[in-house]
Amino acid sequence: MSPAVSLFDEKDARVEVEITDDRSNAQAIGELSPYVPRSWFCPVGIRKVLADLEPRLPDVGGCLFLTFTVDPKLFSEPEAAFDKARDKLRRIFHKLRRGVKWEGKQYKVDKPYCVKLEFHENGWPHFHSIFLSKRFLPGGLLNKLWNYGRTNVARISNEDFRYLLKYVTKSGEIPEWVRGRERIRIFQASRGFYRKRTKPPSAKKKNAKGGSDRKTKTTIGERLKIWEKTAVLKDQLKRYKQIKLNQPYSEMAGKEALSAAKEGRYLGNARFCINNPKQLENYIL
Known part of the structure; x- marks a missing residue:
């Protein structure tokens, strides 16, 4: 990573x-x-982002699909929730790579992954993550690790993955606190997540x-x-x-x-x- x-x-x-x-x-x-x-911040411009991204995306059919939401009651504002949640995710992924013990069993997810950031209409962030792994991960374990709101563990299809990448906010409106920042990465992938290019990328x-x-x-x-x-x-x-x-x-x-x-x-x-x-x-x- x-x-x-x-x-x-x-x-x-x-x-x-x-x-x-x-x-x-x-x-x-x-x-x-x-x-x-x-x-990513222009609904039509996302198509240009995906035109470069899609040829490199791996087969994620049946892979682990994790969702992390934040509880507004725990934070003063959406931006504070984003900053705290971003750091918490890093620590969670680090723990999963090393292995976490839960109810007498060891759970380890050390495969490449991606993270997608989205915003609710009220401006609060939530995160989706896909691991290139089909291992079992208990929902209770993820809840314990996160502790900032709700989590969900599921499997994802390639079709749902493509749909997930088509928007940042369903309303199309970018939150004001996001507009005030210089940079925010919407999609992040760890080393080894992307497929190797079949041809060199075109020069910028x-x-x-x-x-x-x-x-x-x-x-x-x-x-x-x-x-x-x-x-x-x-x-x-x-x-x-x-x-x-x-x-x-x-x-x-x-x-x-x-x-x-x-x-x-x-x-x-x-x-x-x-x-x-x-x-x-x-x-x-």
Whole structure:
């Protein structure tokens, strides 16, 4: 397992198209669409995360599936519960690898595992974990080890595993305390959990200056706002450019939908055909 300090720290979504920030974008003509980041915090962006993740996922059919919830009565706030629970999980997994005695029997689960973080609609966290093991683990033992709320021991299917990865919160709303943090890792796997790649991963694309897309530290909430105000323009040569807007793309799309539909420029799924630079001038930051 990687060092404990890295658990649940989300890696930043990398820019996947060329960045250009000046108003020269308004001179481009092509197809305009909302920017979709590769991030667990964007419902559509999760698809990009899974596109890279799924080829590496192992067969988990019949494997141990553990659930850990927290009792709000034991914590002052959701964020405090997350920090405490994260540390407690590390200790539990360490004990299970070494072996734990329960009611006269020794139970040991030393196989690779993953942890998935989710949030209830009220913002409180809970955790799911899958061990690549089909050994028996008593529910009473897990309750004793956890002691922060309810637990559950079950078996999982591959179909349920894929469904588990499709969302972070069923409502789609990211809790405010999460938005205020710089990084949170939603999915974490221990060494040996992933299948080996059948081919080398593609190189990560960089921005126009050849560096990282992150120049300064930002919170998750700040990045969400930036993404909301970003559009992608695909020109006739299928080149992509990011365009920074002065308002959320959804607001701009709502204002332009009717006129674009009348002019035959609406392409569906919040996409527009841009055939005149003036159609973007009022929205360029």
